[in-house]
Amino acid sequence: MATLAKTVVATGATSGIGFELVKQLLTQTQPYKFILAARDAKTAQAAFDSLKYDTSKHSLTIIPSDLTNLKTVKTFSQQALEKIGQDKIDYLMLNAATVKTVDEPGVSKWCGTYIVNHLSQHYLVHLLREKLEASQSRLVFVSSGGIRLIDDPSVLDESVKRNSGTKRDLYPDTKFIALLGAHWWRRQLQGKCKVVAVSPGLIPTTGLYRQTDIKLPADHPDAKSVPVGAQSVLAAFTRDDFPEDPDRIFLTSWGEWWESDVIKLTLDKKLQDKWCPSKDEVEKEEGITA
Template identity: 60%
Template structure:
């Protein structure tokens, strides 16, 4: 009997950790259907074609997507739904990041890129915005976990310190990260993400959703501040609020 293909919809999968994860999955005997978003679809398609994966087993569709432009996000979402038809999504991977200093403007002038003063493009804060944005993302993961209770499992994953992704290229500390004792390779980081697809030991505590790069469920005291539901709500504006702010609704 043929193995049923699993469907993965992913952002941030055309380079770095995301690309490596898809590469590893394309080498498996388990068939996959990928729907990916990319800024440059032609370059992304060429990169995946270069893997010479088994097209009779796996399928891969790439649609245009610029995550900092809500119009393309909406278009990508609709194209994905059209492509899926009545099929379900087995895994939704929200993986993407940029590493820029806060004195630089946010792309497309969107205030939704950075919500507070220190995180807004052009704020010129001396503090690192990377850690702050990770904090906000974890707030969002908890918010989605609350909204999607009993419908799907939400897991936040730390892939570890991966200098090979070049995410630290704007920080001035790239060389230091390479020699850090906790540094991991890109393939190891991809495996950390893959664990979230395969783990069946989800803690009973609904607030314990953070999987570390060591394969452990992080205790809540490590990220206790993100458990504040008021903060989760504040940093998770509704679809209607975002679309109105971006001028996509009247």
């Protein structure tokens, strides 16, 4: 009897750690059906075609989507659901991330880094929610140990606004907010879906900071390669040894579940609610019509 394919819907899977993760899954005997969002679908398609994977076993669909524009996120969700049909979503991986020091033109009050790293993917979960619940999916939020750099969440109100003038790296800020989102969705989907946040570790060669002057030290003692980082994320797909404490959803790159006190600032439910608007609220604020 043929093994049923598992469906993976993902953002941030066409380069860096996300690409490597898909590459590793394409070598497995378990069949996979990938539906991936990509800003540059043509380049992404060429990259996956070069892997020469077994197309009789795995299928891969790339749908254009610019996560700085939530209208394209809505289109992606519609096309993804059409492609999935009656099948279920086994995994939703939210891995897209960017670091920008200069905001691109736009109408949103939020900076591009915040929109990509949190709001667009939070909105995507809203759009897929009914299917995710019916599928009892696993949601994997790719996070960062950098969230520990945030010791005063009140600064986030101004730092992630468009043209705020903030000079510091907003990656930890936006990843902190995205972790608030992971906790919020864990609460919303309790008993229906599994939610895991995971850090791939310090990966200097992902190209994340290519649009900035920031350089990650390749010789850092904690530095890991892209394949190793992808294996850390892959563990979030397969681990079932969840702690009894439901707040301990963060899987580290060394394979441990962080204690609640390490991520305690993200456990504030009022703060989670503040940064996790409803679907209608997102659409109203970002000017998205039916």
